[in-house]
Amino acid sequence: MATSTRKRPKLAVWKFSSCDGCQLQLLDLEDHLLDIADAVDIAYFLEATRATARGPYDLSLVEGSITNRHDAERIQKVRRQSKVLVSIGACANSGGIQALKNFADHKDFIRAVYARPDYIDTLATSTGIADHVPVDFELRGCPVDRHQLLEVVSAFLAGRKPNIPRTAVCTECKRRGIACVTVASGTPCLGPVTQAGCGALCPGCGRGCYGCFGPKETPNMANLMAEFASLGRSETGIRDGLRLFNANAAPFREESLRHDD
Numbered sequence: 001m002a003t004s005t006r007k008r009p010k011l012a013v014w015k016f017s018s019c020d021g022c023q024l025q026l027l028d029l030e031d032h033l034l035d036i037a038d039a040v041d042i043a044y045f046l047e048a049t050r051a052t053a054r055g056p057y058d059l060s061l062v063e064g065s066i067t068n069r070h071d072a073e074r075i076q077k078v079r080r081q082s083k084v085l086v087s088i089g090a091c092a093n094s095g096g097i098q099a100l101k102n103f104a105d106h107k108d109f110i111r112a113v114y115a116r117p118d119y120i121d122t123l124a125t126s127t128g129i130a131d132h133v134p135v136d137f138e139l140r141g142c143p144v145d146r147h148q149l150l151e152v153v154s155a156f157l158a159g160r161k162p163n164i165p166r167t168a169v170c171t172e173c174k175r176r177g178i179a180c181v182t183v184a185s186g187t188p189c190l191g192p193v194t195q196a197g198c199g200a201l202c203p204g205c206g207r208g209c210y211g212c213f214g215p216k217e218t219p220n221m222a223n224l225m226a227e228f229a230s231l232g233r234s235e236t237g238i239r240d241g242l243r244l245f246n247a248n249a250a251p252f253r254e255e256s257l258r259h260d261d
Contacts, residue, residue: 016064
């Protein structure tokens, strides 16, 4: 009697301009990673193994932003080879901290960092993957939450949509019984305009949210920044507080420009 030899879907993990932190979250799944390895063929994941297999790939996880011409061309090739493409992390979704160059002359940054800037070939901007190719799902975070990453891979294997919350970080504070740091101590906090996913890590330590998971759906940026101003934060402080991990995410970018000198 013939036995079934169903092929496992091919998984590829790609790195562009980033710190590798989101890829490490996949490796940090530990025992769950063994289950993933049993369910998929890890065809390309240089952070974990030098062994590679050629595409096409059923699922591609892409970390990092596009900051040079080579990567702008390479992401097109990755998209053509991928049936489903998921961008993971702040860099892949909004350009990351390196998108600070989007607000200045990028040549000034090059001259300040490199002894021979004439050797550096870079784009004037750092942008997310969706600015270059169609993306099937964006997983937020700096870094991404490893359990949310597992949910995305599990949803793909089950043929369903990932169950990722789109509410504000404030809802996580409520679930954990954390007192609002703005109300309790007058600490400016981006939680009301930031997507949940971190488990309210910073408010849980008595600190304001830094917006690691990027803007939630329909954030009321103007009203929250007016509250920050009433708490004594300067225009420059408001601007710089929005120009962190998700500086180039549209709501954060547009609001920060309103407070630019």
